[in-house]
Amino acid sequence: MSESESASQQPEAEEQAGERHHQRLLSIIPKQRPLRPDPSGRYFINEAQHDSTRLAARMIPLAAPHLLASLTNLLATAPPSLPWSGAFAKGLYCGLFVGPTSIAYLFLWLSKTHPDLLIDGKSPADYCAAYLALDQDKYGPEETNRSGCSLNHEFMCYNAVKACHTQDLRYVRAFVDNIDKLTMRPAFIEVLFGRAGLLSLMRTVKYFVPAAGEILDPHVDAVIEHCLSYDPWTFGVRPDHQKRYIGAAHGDIGIIASIVLSNASYAPRVQPRLERILALQLEDGNWPACDDDDSEKKGEELVQFCHGAPGMIWCLVAIQPFFPDLRDRIEAAVDKARGVVWEKGMLTKEPCLCHGITGNALTLTEPQRSHFLFYATAGIVKNGLADGAFEKSSDESGLWWSEAGRAWGWMMMDYEQSGRGNSLRDIGFPGVTNP
Numbered sequence: 001m002s003e004s005e006s007a008s009q010q011p012e013a014e015e016q017a018g019e020r021h022h023q024r025l026l027s028i029i030p031k032q033r034p035l036r037p038d039p040s041g042r043y044f045i046n047e048a049q050h051d052s053t054r055l056a057a058r059m060i061p062l063a064a065p066h067l068l069a070s071l072t073n074l075l076a077t078a079p080p081s082l083p084w085s086g087a088f089a090k091g092l093y094c095g096l097f098v099g100p101t102s103i104a105y106l107f108l109w110l111s112k113t114h115p116d117l118l119i120d121g122k123s124p125a126d127y128c129a130a131y132l133a134l135d136q137d138k139y140g141p142e143e144t145n146r147s148g149c150s151l152n153h154e155f156m157c158y159n160a161v162k163a164c165h166t167q168d169l170r171y172v173r174a175f176v177d178n179i180d181k182l183t184m185r186p187a188f189i190e191v192l193f194g195r196a197g198l199l200s201l202m203r204t205v206k207y208f209v210p211a212a213g214e215i216l217d218p219h220v221d222a223v224i225e226h227c228l229s230y231d232p233w234t235f236g237v238r239p240d241h242q243k244r245y246i247g248a249a250h251g252d253i254g255i256i257a258s259i260v261l262s263n264a265s266y267a268p269r270v271q272p273r274l275e276r277i278l279a280l281q282l283e284d285g286n287w288p289a290c291d292d293d294d295s296e297k298k299g300e301e302l303v304q305f306c307h308g309a310p311g312m313i314w315c316l317v318a319i320q321p322f323f324p325d326l327r328d329r330i331e332a333a334v335d336k337a338r339g340v341v342w343e344k345g346m347l348t349k350e351p352c353l354c355h356g357i358t359g360n361a362l363t364l365t366e367p368q369r370s371h372f373l374f375y376a377t378a379g380i381v382k383n384g385l386a387d388g389a390f391e392k393s394s395d396e397s398g399l400w401w402s403e404a405g406r407a408w409g410w411m412m413m414d415y416e417q418s419g420r421g422n423s424l425r426d427i428g429f430p431g432v433t434n435p
């Protein structure tokens, strides 16, 4: 029986066991010093770097109770009911990024990885359905000034996730019929607001609804060709302020990953762009946010999923099998990148996937991964937000910036702990490197 199955049968007992385990861990830490931020304020000084006792004291032998605690908190903070409780942008739904559809996407994945998990007698599939029934159909198909065309576009994400959940091809058709109408920002290629995000949504639909492949494949190739027709890729809301971002959320590595994971035959076409990214790695293992930004002072680069080494690792691990010629270079780059994540990746922002401890932890291997995730456990997050050690996110439930993202991390860790595979490849970052 897997941990998840036992958790599903006795959620309260497991939760208490998790809490006891957590208290025990705290009690054996030799000297409990508060976390000290680096002078930049961006990250906490990682004292375990030179202190193996601290490192050993903060292992997470069982992710399952933490998954359950996180989901329980999520359901309490942002229940699947109206009016929607979300605080981000006055409760605006933003696809896989923030809002109920982003939480539905978490439960969609849990319905695959943890189908037997029950909370209050309901399964992940039940919760997926509940989070998809919150008036999403009030969001129209048009592209607006702030929607972009993909991961942040409620209509596109809703139809993609609804198709996965129901297996109903009508939602797939609603999705593809709208692709050619999203003409407002054709130069947006990055995953969050741009065309590459459409690729990952279509990939998800094909993954959960194999019969949709026939409908989607021509659109996948057309979107890839559209992406490749822009060189270099740039991003910026203002047309006169475009930057050559290279990170996972707004730049080249996320685009490259989404193209190759959608159709591996395009790998040779993007290989030169990938080689350029590898060449831009800095001495300390990190990457600058942009290819063209020499004003960025050394040592001030961001170390998070959206910009910097963590996002590079998520993407490079996922795409490495498609670039056999670059295998050694990619492995060396990932190893070097893990060094800077370990040193500067315990971020002071609220633990989350996009720019927080959870997203950074998953780029590391054990025991470093556990050490980071210790700081994303429920009690530490709660206390850290209350005493100001963590900087509160502007969203308190969604997938990229808050609790649903923490649950996503626990889902991945439990998947690995129960010996089911490599979670960076088999599950990935939602909307970017998912298979």
Ligand SMILES: [Zn+2]
Pocket: 304, 305, 306, 307, 354, 355
């Ligand atoms: Zn971010």
